[in-house]
Each structure stands twice: as structure tokens, then as C-alpha cells.
Amino acid sequence: MNVRDILSVLNFSAFRPEEDDSTAVWRRRFPRHRSAIVSIGRGALSWRGILRNGQTADGEFLRGDPKELLGQVAQHVKDATDDGWCAVSLNTRYVISLETNLSRRPGSEELLKMNPRSVLGARYERGKRYAVTHSPETNSSILVACDEEQIRKHETMFREAGLKVGRYCCGAYILLRHALSQTNTTKGGEKPGSFFYVICSQGSVCALLQDEDRWMEVRSRTDVYDESIEPALELLAPFNQKVPAGAEIVLVCDSIFPEMVEGLGRLFPSHKLTDLTTPDLLSNLMVQN
């Protein structure tokens, strides 16, 4: 035990999770501390400050090479934070897929981080980091795989920029989980509704078709749209024939996206469209969870 440990007890920081403790929510790690959320795409970078009360502050959205952009905004991010801590949302080089019969033994999710091969078996791919969401009703699972090399590269990039990464996550996957938890609220033997989820996060699009309690199909692409949303609508167009009648279209974006609402209305005119997007939704989710 050294002086730093004693001081951490005296200022109560020893009773809080460490800043990079991935098992704790962001608010517990940074109570009354300013931090930042950085979203990285293939050709864009945006960041928002997180105030001491957990509210999001103003930030910047820049197009270009993320490494160069990070060098430009690093000082701004440091000024907007207390200790340079930030959470990173990855919007490129990840894959969201629908898998079946994945192991659900107790501790398997933790094991997925340490030894993914033992959980995924033949589906394991070298150089990837995984996270999974199991369907509580069927043997389907949503698996997200991020490129480990890209993550390490970004970690180095942030370290060189003088920033500390407290969390590295996939924005589209967070929004998809949010959409699933918000819409699947039936209890007991009630049949859940059918939904077609459309997730948009800084150029990435993820679509999940749910027919009652079954997850039918997932389609996920990164860097699909930029200034025009037509490529995203083209990606979603094949689902026009697959979405069951009466299914609800659920749109969740990282921030308010009226063009996508309009586009989905045109693409799925006979379906009810629900937009769960709220201002700074992704930032708020990353702070709250």
C-alpha cells in the first residue's frame, strides 16, 4: 500500500470502479467528472463532451482521416474533459451477424471475451473481439465481431493523442440492443410483436427482422451512407418483401435523422413506423449504461 492507495481511500475513489473498468457503467466510473464520447467512422470523426451532470455538451463532426482528425480535435477533447477520459464508438470494421446454437452456459459471455473460441467453436475468427445478445425465446443470438487490429490501432492512436479510452464499443450494436429492449416488453406467454429494426449510426446501417419471437435475418453494413441516404435505403429495400404484414418498422439512430424517417416511410408505406431516436441518443446510452 502506498500513499496513492491511501489517498484513493480518503477521497473515496477506491470505492468507485476504476476509469477503465469495463464491468461498471460510465456514470459510476466518472461521477461528477467531465468526459467525452468519440465516434469513429471510416472517413469521419465526431465527439461530444459529457458534462459533470451526465448531460451531453457541444462537440464537433469532422470528415477525413480519423487519425488526422483525432490529432486536430485531441486538444479540444482534453479541454472538454477533466482527465482526458473518453468512450469510443466504433462505426467501421465490425460485423453484426445472426447465429444459432451458441453456448449459453453461465459465464459464457465473460468467456467470450477471454477465450472466444471455446464459446463460438467453428464460428470463431482469429483477430476479432466479440459480444453477443441471446434471444430469450429461441436459440438465436446476435453476434458482433470487431476487428482487433483496428481496436489496437485506435488505442495507440488515442494514447498518442494524449487521450484515455475508458470504453470501446460498437455504436450500432448499442442502438440495436436499445431498440430490442424498448420494443420487446411482453411478459409471460404473450407473443411479442413483429418488428423490422433499422439502426443508423454515423454511416453504418444495421437491419434486423423479428417475426414475433424469432429473429429472422440481420443485415449490417458500415460506411453505407454519407451525405445521401439512398445507399442505405437500397440496402434495406430487399426487406420490403420480407417484412411480415402488420410488422412495425422501428428506427433508431444515434441522433435525430429526419431524412431516414422520410426514406423509410417511402420504402415501407404500409407499415407503422416508430422512431425511437431522441437527441443525442447514443451519447446518452453510453453514459447511462
Next chain:
Amino acid sequence: MQIPVYLIDDFKTDRKGGSPPLPIYLRLLPILLYLTILASILLNAIFVVRLSQAGSSQEVALARDRSTQDELKKAKDSRTALEKEAKKASDILAWLDAARPLQPLVVAIARSIEPGSSILSLRLDRDAENPAQIRFSIRIASETPRQLDLTLAKIADLRFRAFSPQQTAEKGEFEYSATLIWLDARARDNAGTTEEAGS
């Protein structure tokens, strides 16, 4: 079907040497420490305040003690002066009381003087150590010694007995001195009882 809100998955490279937070109940330790520090500061502040109050009240008490001592001294002086006055008064009273038996003696001596005789001097002295004895001396101007005898007879009538009498006579002046002792009734009774027992 319910999919709960969950902790966001983290893909970052885990740092080695990370430790979980300490249990919540151990917060009692720094809280107790701070409470102890706060209490000690509070108690010290109270102690300092009380100390200053005690100092000031001690000064007040000392000042009161000094004034009381002064008043006591004044009272003692007043008492001493009063006692002196009382002593004087009691002395005067004692003198008056002691002089009261001499007044009839003086009056009897004065009334015993017949025409043609006069008292040249009269002295009655009482010894403080033996106030029952009166040293008596008188000078009478008279042609005959009868006046002196008459005066001595009057003195004897007042139950004064003369001891060691000395008498001189010179050219119409008679001087007589003796020690007079008043024989009060009790002494006389005692004397009578003694005589009866002797007979």
C-alpha cells in the same frame, strides 16, 4: 419476450493489474476518520472558546476577589476604629461608673465645710490597678481642727475607712491625706459575721 437493458460490451484491451472497487461498507473507515477529525476540530474549538472564557472569568473573579479583599480590609479598619470608639466609650462608662461612688463623697466633703472655712485643694486619685482604693488629700483653711474632724466624720458616715492617714497643720491650714476604702454593705456584713464568729 423481454430483453433487459444491459451493460454495454467493451471491446478495449483490458489493462493488467486492474482491481475491483472496495466494498461499500468500507466507506465507513474514511467517513469515521473525517468524523473524528471534525469532532476533534469541534472539540478543540470548544476547548479554545472555553479556555478564553475561563481566562476572562478568572480575571473577573480575581478582580472581584481584590475588590472583596479591599472591602474586607475597609470593613476591618472600620471595625477596628469602631472597636476603639467602643473601647473609649466603655472606658468613659467605666470611669463614670467608677466615679459615681465619689460624687456623694465630694458632695459630703463640700457640705461639711462650715462658714469661715474653705477648701484650698482637694484631690481624689484612684489607682487603675487597685480601683477600690482612693488616695485622698485635702487642704483646708480653718482656724480650728474641728473642720477637718467634721469633714472626716462625714467621710466616715459614707462608710469610707481611712488607712495610713497623715495630717499636718500650719498657720490655719490643715492638710490631710489618706487612702480611703469604701466598705460596702456586703463587706460590712462579712465583717459582722466574722466578729460574731469570733465572740
